[in-house]
Amino acid sequence: MLTSTNRNDLQKIVVLNPKGGCGKTTLATNIASYFAIKGSSPALLDCDPQGYSMRWIERRHRSLAAVHGICAHKKTMQAVPSWHLRVPQETSRLIIDTPAAIENPDLFDLTYDASNIIIPVMPSAIDIRYAARFIAELLLVTRIDRRNRQLGVVATRTRKNTKSLIQLMRFLTSLQIPLIASIRDSQNFVYAAGNGIGIYEMPMHKVRDDIQQFAPIVSWLEAWRPPLPSLSPLPPRRAPEPFLDKPLH
Numbered sequence: 001m002l003t004s005t006n007r008n009d010l011q012k013i014v015v016l017n018p019k020g021g022c023g024k025t026t027l028a029t030n031i032a033s034y035f036a037i038k039g040s041s042p043a044l045l046d047c048d049p050q051g052y053s054m055r056w057i058e059r060r061h062r063s064l065a066a067v068h069g070i071c072a073h074k075k076t077m078q079a080v081p082s083w084h085l086r087v088p089q090e091t092s093r094l095i096i097d098t099p100a101a102i103e104n105p106d107l108f109d110l111t112y113d114a115s116n117i118i119i120p121v122m123p124s125a126i127d128i129r130y131a132a133r134f135i136a137e138l139l140l141v142t143r144i145d146r147r148n149r150q151l152g153v154v155a156t157r158t159r160k161n162t163k164s165l166i167q168l169m170r171f172l173t174s175l176q177i178p179l180i181a182s183i184r185d186s187q188n189f190v191y192a193a194g195n196g197i198g199i200y201e202m203p204m205h206k207v208r209d210d211i212q213q214f215a216p217i218v219s220w221l222e223a224w225r226p227p228l229p230s231l232s233p234l235p236p237r238r239a240p241e242p243f244l245d246k247p248l249h
């Protein structure tokens with residue numbers, strides 16, 4: 001599952017957390033819809049055999065700003081190993097929706113040249129413990145440098161000021177990882193998912209609060225600049241041997 005496109009000017013945004021149901025597809029599709037509206041011709045790469053991102057694209061009405069879909073889970077990868085050649089030239093943002101229970105070699109391939117990595121975390125005690133373990137693993141397995149703010153967490157389906165949210169914020173501060181945004185539980189996301197749209201494509205009076213919460217995510221992503229040639233990503237190093245005794249999920 002090598003996801004390099006060898007294009008320096010392509011922003012590669014990976015939405016990642018092996019915990020199922022934490023909001024990866026919801027974030028990926030809403031980010032894609034936002035950049036579609038902004039005219040970035042985004043592509044959405046679906047690495048999940050469940051194919052929810054691809055289904056979201058299929059539901060998208062033709063009159064809406066286009067999101068180019070690329071199906072890249074393992075089964076299709078065997079049939080089309082050169083999927084990365086299918087990232088259209090005009091695409092400037094590639095959003096990658098990843099599956100739950102991802103394994104170490106895939107984790108490495110997905111992240112080694114990522115421009116941004118977003119980790120959605122639901123602020124429950126169990127999810128935070130899980131995220132802590134996963135982030136520790138990610139920092140070991142990949143070449144991510146926390147100091148360049150490439151990696152950020154989004155709290156999903158939150159309620160205000162719960163003990164768990166405060167716990168999550170403390171944990172991230174200790175790791176110097178930014179909490180980019182906190183997204184409340186809202187039926188607008190469920191409606192958008194079912195209709196192939198994002199919250200930015202819904203009537204403003206319905207989604208004002210959600211957009212306000214989502215805005216720091218897109219601002220963080222828009223702050224990305226292509227690396228200078230001398231700072232281009234190094235060629236991939238060999239993925240370390242898996243060290244998890246059992247898969248995370």
Ligand SMILES: Nc1ncnc2c1ncn2[C@@H]1O[C@H](COP(=O)(O)OP(=O)(O)OP(=O)(O)O)[C@@H](O)[C@H]1O
Pocket residue numbers: 019020021022023024025026027048050052098099100156157158183184185186187189190193
């Ligand atoms: N902020 C939110 N408010 C309400 N519902 C949400 C929110 N975020 C996600 N959901 C819902 O939670 C469910 C799981 O979300 P989603 O599919 O985005 O998670 P996922 O991490 O992609 O799951 P998987 O690991 O199975 O791929 C979906 O039904 C989605 O509509």
Ligand SMILES: [Mg+2]
Pocket residue numbers: 024025026048052097098099
């Ligand atoms: Mg998903």
